[in-house]
Amino acid sequence: MPCLKIATWNVNSLRVRLPQVLNWLGREQPDVLGVQETKITDEEFPVAELAEAGYRSVYSGQKTYNGVAVLSKFDLADPVTDPKGFDDAQRRILAVTAGGYRIVNLYVPNGGEVGSDKYAYKLDWLAKMRDYLSLEVKRCPRLIVLGDFNIAPEDRDVHDPDAWRERILCSTPEREAFRALLDVGLIDVFRRFDAAEKSYTWWDYRLNAFRRNMGLRIDHILVSSSLAEDCLGCRIDVEPRKLERPSDHAPVVAEFRV
DNA sequence: ATGGTCGGTAACCGA
8 A cells, every 4th residue: 555654753963873764764664754853064964875775865953952854755845944933043943845745843942941941942932833833734735743842742641740740841831832733733643543551752861761661752743634634553663762872762653645 | 869871072061
């Protein structure tokens, strides 16, 4: 059956993780992969290695921090890195058209501590993103918004909800901001299907958190309502998190009828 | 136990 496969993965340094990304692309063969935290400048981006694997690249990077990219088997057109309203040196946004789908790849600010300057920046950023997506969802019937949202939408997305209560990634204002993104007309496709309990996408490097499944579900694939009807499934691939020198995030994969 | 471990970069910051 013809099928479109879309994925998101915070790789926490594309320089370090490139071999794992290439292996994963070879095995999973997604049509589109949104990557976050590349942590490399555009000059350093491994265009040739990815092309050899059959993937075209668009990227918006900076030194040391942040950085997003979209890899695809399709031609990539009309990139936008600085939507109206965003005036920001931090490279966190990359929208691009691939195979007739509008892909918006996001690395949402982490937010530091609740109440900090970084937290205020996160909430302001999310409010601006909501305004941008409210326009995009009208303009693009086939809209996919994916990435590291740095928000666990509900208690069931958190290994220990009471320990995380009103802490960063879980606070009520962050969850309301996530809900506001959905309210423009987007659907979290992971929750359209039965999923195992304790399904997470990120585990702290410390405390053997992965081995103990002390995780949060903070990486998401949101799609416009017409596209949600065509979604065949959404899963988290924990296998890369088991490797030596892993990213602290696992990829999320969604498949669509075409 | 309010810690721990990574990555980037070069003494710590960000996550």
